[in-house]
Amino acid sequence: MAETQEILEGAMAVAHAVARCRPEVIAAYPITPQTHISEELSQIVADGDLDAEFVKVESEFGAASVVCGASAAGARTYTATSSQGLLLMNEVLWNIAGMRLPVVLACANRSLSAPLSIWCDHQDAEAIRDCGVIQLYAEDNQEACDQHLIAFKVAEDRRVLLPAMVNLDGFLLTHVFEPTIIPDQALSDQYLPPYKAVLKLDIDDPATFGAFTEPDKCMEGRWMVHDACRRSLPVIEEASAEFEKVFGRASGGLLENYKTDDAETILVAKGSISGTIKDVIDEMRDEGTKVGLMRIKTYRPWPGEAVLAALKGAKQVAVIERGGSFGAGGIMTPEVKETLYDAGLRIPVSGFCVQLGGREVPPDGIREIIDRVSSGEKQTAYEYFRLKQELLPDLVPEV
Amino acid sequence: MLKEIRIHGRGGQGSVTAAEVLAKAAFRDGIISQAFPAFGSERMGAPVQAFVRLSDKPIRTRAVIAEPDYLIVQDPTLFGQVDIFGGIKKGGMAVVNTEKPEDVDVPDGVTLRPVPGTKIAMEVIGRPIPNMVMVGAFAGMTGLVSLESIQEAVKERFGGKVGEMNAEAVAKAYNAAKQEK
C-alpha cells in the first residue's frame, strides 16, 4: 500500500482527497476559511491532474446551482463553502435534497454575521440542519479527508441519493498542518466506483426534476427525503466498515465513544474541540473521575439508537455546543434530551454553548464543565459558557 | 514528550512558514508535529503568532499555545507591543532575532538566546526575512530537529534557488548556534 503520512495544511489535504474521488464537475466561490480547498482543486484541475470541469461562479448560490444542475445531468459533483456562503446556498440545498441529487460539499465551519466573525463555530451548518443534507463532522484532518470518500459513497448509494456535507472546523482544521494520509488513488477507485445516476437530465429523454406538486402529493415528496435520510444511517455504517476494510483505518461511523463504558459523566460534542476534551478526560481519569466523551461524527441523520446506547448508563450528560437556537436554547442539547426522554430515561442533560466566533475554550474550561455537572449541579437553562458580563451594555437602552 | 513552541513576528516575516517548515522537518525526524497560525491577523506588519507542537504521541489538542516551552521572536521591535513572554514556562528558552540582547528584558528562569537573524538573512539570502535563519538557530540550540531535515523541508517548501539559499542560511544559523551551545 502506497499510503504515507505527510505534513500538510488541512484544506490542501482535503482538496487532494476530493480529487481522488474524481468529481466531474466542481463549482465553488471563495470564502474564508474554505478558500484553500477550492483554490487547490482549481489548481489540480488546471494542472491536468483531475479530469473535471471547474466552474467559476459569481456566488455560492451559483456554485450550488451549478452542482445541482450537473448532478441532475449525471455527473459526480463537489463544492465547498463556509458561513454566509452556506446560507446563500440554503435555498438550493433544499432543492438538491428534494431532487435527491448526491452532491458532496464541504463546510469549513465558521460563525455567522452579525457581528462579523471569520472564526469557527457550528452555527452555519446547524442553520441548514433540517434541509435533508447528510452532515458528517471531522475531528482531525485525516477524518476530514476520509469522510469525503465516505460521503460520496453514501450519497450515491441507491438507498440514499441525498447530498452529503463534510464539516471541518474553520482554521482549527483547515489551516492546521498535521500528519495526514492523502487516500491512495487505486484504493480510492476501488472504494468509490464511477457514479451512475438513477435518473438524469437527458435531452433525448426529457424529464422535469423537482416538479410541481399539489397538496395531494407534496407531503409524500418531502417524506421521501426524511425517509432516505433515515435510511442512510445503516448505509453510513456499511460504508465506514468498507472504508476500514479497504484503507485499513477507521474514519467514518456514527459516533466515537471515548471512555464512555463506565463513565458517570459523559460529554457530547462534535468537531475538533473533541481533541482537547479527550486530553482533559485522560487527566481527570487519572485523578479518578469517571468521565467520557460521546463524539458525534454523523449529525444528520440523527443517530438516535447509537446515542441512546452510548448515554444510557451515564449519571449526567453535558452537551458542548458551538451554536444555539436563539430564544430557545441549544441545538444538540434538546436532541439528546429527546432521545433519552423517548427511552424513558431522566438523565440530567446540561447544555453549554462554547467557542462562538472562535473563542478559545482552554482545557480548564472543559474541566470546569465536567466538575460542575459531576458535582450534581442541576442545570436547566442552556448556558452561554463564560459569557463576559462586563462587555454587556444596558440590555434595554434608555432613550 | 510534548514541546510547545510559539513564534512571534510581523505579517510578512514568514512566521507561519517557519512553523510549517519546523513541523515538516520534525516529522522527517520521526516526531509527530502540528503547526498552525494564530488566525485572522495576517496583515503586512501586524504582530502575528504561529504555533508548533512536537510530540512522541498523536497531538489531539488544537488550543492556542498559552504556556510555551520555547519562543522564537523574529522581530525585536515587538517587545513592548506584545506580551512576548506571556505564559512561558520556567526553564523556557527564547530565541530572539536581535543584535542587542542587553535591551531585552528577560523574565527570571528564562534563557535568552540572541541570534543576528536579519544580519544572516541579508548576508546569505539578500533579503531581510529572518524566518528560516531563526528556525535553523532554534534547531541548533535545542537539538530538537536535525539540520538535514530542516534543509530538506526548506528545499521542498521553496524549491529552486530560493530553496537553496534558505537551506544555506539555515545551515549557517544552525552551526553558529550549535557552537555557541
Next chain:
Amino acid sequence: MANKLLSTEKLSIGCVAPPGASLVNKTGAWRTQRPVFKQKDCIGCRACDLACPEGCVFGDPKKKQFDFDPDYCKGCGICAAECPVDDIDMVMEEK
C-alpha cells in the same frame, strides 16, 4: 417516457416527472372572457403570440392569421391589450 422509474400515477425519487405533465391541466376552464381574433386588420406582428403567458396563441404572421387554444387560454386579455391594431376583442365566455 422511456424510464420505467417515471410514471404519472406515482411520485418518483426526486419528484422527477415526465415532460408535458402539465398538459393535463386544462386551464381553459378558468376563463370568464374569451378573445376573438377578428383576422381583419392583423399586421402579423406576433405581439399577441409573444405576450401570451400561457403560450396558447398560435398563427402564421405571413398569412396574418392568429387564433388561440381554448383548452389552455385563461382569458387574461393580454393579447387584446397588446394588439397594436385592435384586431382582438374580449367577449364574455358563454358556456
